[in-house]
Amino acid sequence: MSDSVTWPRCRCIRDEPGVALIVVLMAMSVMSALGLALMLTTMAERKIAGSFERGTEAFYGADAGIERAMVDLLRLPSWDGALTGTVTSTFIDGGPDGVRAGPGQLPFDLSEATSLVRCGKPACSDADLVAITEERPWGSNNPAWQPFAYGPLDQLLPDQRINSHIYVVVWVADDPSENDGDPRRDGGLPVGCDPARDPGCQDRNLGRGVLLMKAKAFGPDGTQRAIEVTVKRTDLPRIVSWREAD
Secondary structure, eight states: OOOOOOOOOOOOOOOHHHHHHHHHHHHHHHHHHHHHHHHHHHHHHHHHHHHHHHHHHHHHHHHHHHHHHHHHHHTOSOSHHHHHTSSOOSOOSSOSSSEEOOGGGOOEEHHHHHHHHHHSSSSOOHHHHHOOOSSOTTGGGSOOOEEEEEEEGGGSSTTOOOOOOOEEEEEEEEOTTOOSSOTTSSSOOOTTOOTTTOGGGGGOOTTTTEEEEEEEEEOTTSOEEEEEEEEEEOSSSSEEEEEEEO
8 A cells, every 4th residue: 555645636727828818918018108108209309309490590590680780780870760760770571560471471560579678568658668677777768679670581681592480670779878868869968967067977978889789589489589789889890799698
C-alpha cells in the first residue's frame, strides 16, 4: 500500500481568445491616447510658433512705420503742424479718422484707435485729454496724440515689395516735459512767462525740439505690437531717438 497522497486534479479553463481581445483593446486605447496627446502637442506648438511669427512681423511692422515717419518729420521745418494734425506723413491711406478695410480686410476704426491711445477710451472729450491720471499726470501738458502716418504695411514702400496683412499707425505728440500748457505746440512760452519782464523765461521750456512717437501694428487675428520713441532735433540733418517696445 502506497503512502503517497493523491491530490484532486484542478481543471483551469482559459478563454484565450477573450483575453487577447482585451489586451488588444487596451493597447489600442493606450496608442490612441498617445496619438491624441501627440496631435494636441503638435497643434499647440504650431499655434505658438504661428503666434510668435505674427508677433514678430507686427513688431517689425511698427518699427518700419517709425522709420518711415521719421523721414517725413526730418523734412518739416516745424513740428507744430504735426502736433495739430494739419501736417501728416506722405504714408497715409486717407483722412486721419473713420473706418477702413484694415488688416486682412477686417474693419479698422482709426478714430477709435486714436482715442484709445489718447485717453484709453473709445471716445475722448477735451476734459479727458487734460484729466490727471496715473498714466497721464501732466494735466494741460498731457500728450494729445495725432495720427501722422498710417496705412497697410504692404504700401509702405513705393515698389510694394512688402507682403503683409499688417496695418500700421504712427501717432505723434508733444513731449510732456514741456511747461507751456499747450500740447499742440512744440516749445511755446512756459506758463506765466512774460519775456518783457523776464527775457530768459522763454528758454526754460526743456521740451522744445522733443517729440513723442507711438507706432502700433495691427494683425488680422488681433495681434498687436507697439513701439514708443522719443525724438529730438539736432543741429545736424538727423534726429536722435530713444525707443521703448511694448
